Amino acid sequence: MCGIVGYISKDEKASSILLDAVKKLEYRGYDSVGIATINNGKIELRKDSGKIDEVDREIHFVDMAGSAGVAHVRWATHGHPNKTNSHPHTDNNNTIAIVHNGIIENHEELKKELIEEGHIFKSKTDSEVIAHLIEKFISEGFNFQNAVLETFKLIKGSNAIGAISVNSPNELIAIRHESPLVVGLGKNGNFIASDVPAFLKHTKRVIFPEDNELVIMNSDNVTIKDLNGNILNKKVETIDWDEEMAQKEGYDHFMLKEINEQSVVVSDTLAGGKDIENIVSELGNIKRICFVACGTSYHGALTGKYIFESFLNIPTDVIYSSEFKYFNNVLDEDMLAIFVSQSGETADTLSAIKMAKNHSKTLAIVNVLGSSITREADHIIYTKAGPEIAVAATKTYLSQLVSIYLLAIYLSKNRSNVFHENMVSQIEKVPDYINQLMLDEDQIKEIAKKYKSASVFFFLGRGFIYPTALEGALKLKEITYIHAEGYPSGELKHGPLALIDEDVVVVVLAPSENSNSISINSYNDTVNNMEEVKSRGAQIIAITSYKNGENINVNDIFKVDNQVDELLSPLVYIVPLQLLSYYISIYKGLDPDKPRNLAKCVTVK
Numbered sequence: 001m002c003g004i005v006g007y008i009s010k011d012e013k014a015s016s017i018l019l020d021a022v023k024k025l026e027y028r029g030y031d032s033v034g035i036a037t038i039n040n041g042k043i044e045l046r047k048d049s050g051k052i053d054e055v056d057r058e059i060h061f062v063d064m065a066g067s068a069g070v071a072h073v074r075w076a077t078h079g080h081p082n083k084t085n086s087h088p089h090t091d092n093n094n095t096i097a098i099v100h101n102g103i104i105e106n107h108e109e110l111k112k113e114l115i116e117e118g119h120i121f122k123s124k125t126d127s128e129v130i131a132h133l134i135e136k137f138i139s140e141g142f143n144f145q146n147a148v149l150e151t152f153k154l155i156k157g158s159n160a161i162g163a164i165s166v167n168s169p170n171e172l173i174a175i176r177h178e179s180p181l182v183v184g185l186g187k188n189g190n191f192i193a194s195d196v197p198a199f200l201k202h203t204k205r206v207i208f209p210e211d212n213e214l215v216i217m218n219s220d221n222v223t224i225k226d227l228n229g230n231i232l233n234k235k236v237e238t239i240d241w242d243e244e245m246a247q248k249e250g251y252d253h254f255m256l257k258e259i260n261e262q263s264v265v266v267s268d269t270l271a272g273g274k275d276i277e278n279i280v281s282e283l284g285n286i287k288r289i290c291f292v293a294c295g296t297s298y299h300g301a302l303t304g305k306y307i308f309e310s311f312l313n314i315p316t317d318v319i320y321s322s323e324f325k326y327f328n329n330v331l332d333e334d335m336l337a338i339f340v341s342q343s344g345e346t347a348d349t350l351s352a353i354k355m356a357k358n359h360s361k362t363l364a365i366v367n368v369l370g371s372s373i374t375r376e377a378d379h380i381i382y383t384k385a386g387p388e389i390a391v392a393a394t395k396t397y398l399s400q401l402v403s404i405y406l407l408a409i410y411l412s413k414n415r416s417n418v419f420h421e422n423m424v425s426q427i428e429k430v431p432d433y434i435n436q437l438m439l440d441e442d443q444i445k446e447i448a449k450k451y452k453s454a455s456v457f458f459f460l461g462r463g464f465i466y467p468t469a470l471e472g473a474l475k476l477k478e479i480t481y482i483h484a485e486g487y488p489s490g491e492l493k494h495g496p497l498a499l500i501d502e503d504v505v506v507v508v509l510a511p512s513e514n515s516n517s518i519s520i521n522s523y524n525d526t527v528n529n530m531e532e533v534k535s536r537g538a539q540i541i542a543i544t545s546y547k548n549g550e551n552i553n554v555n556d557i558f559k560v561d562n563q564v565d566e567l568l569s570p571l572v573y574i575v576p577l578q579l580l581s582y583y584i585s586i587y588k589g590l591d592p593d594k595p596r597n598l599a600k601c602v603t604v605k
């Protein structure tokens with residue numbers, strides 16, 4: 001999984017624009033970076049392994065001349081992260097440069113044939129075959145665009161490619177199959193990129209090529225063709241994200257900025273409630289629901305199960321996207337399959353929706369406009385989080401949760417079920433609750449400082465707040481590299497209690513019971529579970545809104561001073577957990593925006 005960019009203009013220096021653009025995609029991979037431009041009839045290529053700023057300090061990308069080029073950030077799949085394996089890749093004669101995101105499943109056989117024909121490979125990547133194949137087709141008489149097309153027809157897998165050639169210096173060619181690719185129509189030139197933030201500074205006018213569509217661009221025009229060479233009439237869309245949304249705006253890290261944006265994100269998502277109500281009116285009869293998602297999105301989906309089963313009496317499954325193919329026989333037309341994904345590009349979720357469509361109703365809950373998963377879905381709910389740059393998901397999680405609550409509320413209204421009553425007005429208070437919590441950030445910092453050297457954390461929650469415990473553990477693992485597990489509070493005694501001793505930190509989520517008639521009052525059971533770990537010596541951090549919370553026997557307590565209903569507590573309790581992980585990462589001297597081995601958008605299975 002990687003990020004690709006291309007830019008072609010009349011006379012602007014492409015390298016500085018490409019460097020800036022590729023920095024916006026660093027969340028997609030940060031093993032290596034490279035840029036190739038066409039300079040005086042030659043390919044100029046600079047690349048190396050390392051983070052963009054480190055590499056740039058050594059090789060000064062902006063010194064590269066030329067008004068057309070391609071750029072790449074890499075998250076290694078085939079071949080170690082090193083200079084040779086970094087993109088762009090070139091052909092034998094250095095006349096073609098390509099960038100690639102995806103996996104070429106048949107690269108071994110293609111490479112073997114090319115080597116037999118005399119091609120010499122420099123890298124250990126699957127991607128390099130693309131440059132050699134284009135070279136081969138050009139040598140057989142194809143023009144540049146058709147050489148890319150013929151190459152694309154030969155490769156198997158999920159792929160997005162950008163290519164330049166000294167033989168066609170005024171053309172930038174791109175094509176995709178199941179890997180993201182978006183076209184940006186700029187004032188002084190045109191772009192291709194894996195994601196919109198790459199060029200948001202220059203244009204909000206975009207075209208989303210479908211799978212198997214060839215993009216041919218020069219500085220003034222963009223043409224899109226199908227595989228038979230027919231020109232397609234594509235819609236130009238306008239993105240409603242602002243450039244500032246993809247900037248740090250004074251925060252030390254995107255993650256902290258994105259945590260701070262959450263109260264606004266909740267309000268924005270609520271403001272889109274009407275769209276969700278409209279979708280519900282089109283869904284027809286639903287007897288079962290199946291959520292499909294990965295990672296953080298899975299935790300949002302799991303919260304959905306508690307909501308839909310407890311209060312709407314709709315049997316609801318939640319399946320990891322990568323496991324979906326083992327369960328897809330249960331699909332039928334009475335089922336609504338809901339695919340939750342921030343990026344809309346996660347390979348496993350994309351395959352799952354392809355399996356489900358035409359068998360069940362499909363709904364995608366996605367943050368990125370025009371992304372691949374949205375193209376497969378019968379219905380789409382766009383979460384209103386804006387671009388999320390930090391690798392660890394925060395604000396998109398909250399907007400997924402709000403969307404799922406709204407979906408449940410409107411479904412319940414449709415079924416004349418009591419669940420919807422007062423719920424929207426209660427969620428409307430959540431932005432204030434979050435703002436209130438953010439005022440107590442210093443308290444979380446102190447807790448983070450105290451426990452930053454712990455090596456094991458457990459996160460416990462019961463009922464609605466259990467998926468939040470899983471998400472708290474995932475955030476901590478991702479950005480601090482501390483081993484963390486989320487458990488239902490009542491489950492610990494069935495095995496994991498054996499691990500508890502004085503070196504273990506247990507974070508207990510204990511929302512208070514309240515007067516809501518559908519609240520399930522699990523506070524007292526949670527306190528009992530807390531005692532079980534306390535008596536085995538664990539250090540306990542309680543996060544609670546219980547009115548007498550200060551009397552409980554814990555090492556540290558973070559009071560959630562609001563009356564959020566237990567049912568809505570996932571919308572609030574996640575915030576201190578995100579802050580706890582963020583500050584532990586800071587106190588450990590790590591970069592929370594770019595955790596090792598991870599990338600934001602997982603386009604490989």
Ligand code: F6R
Pocket residue numbers: 294295296297298340341342343344345346349391392393394474478600601602
């Ligand atoms: C966690 C995280 C990942 C993603 C997962 C799914 O912070 O970012 O666990 O949640 O890779 O990604 P999407 O939601 O884009 O399908």
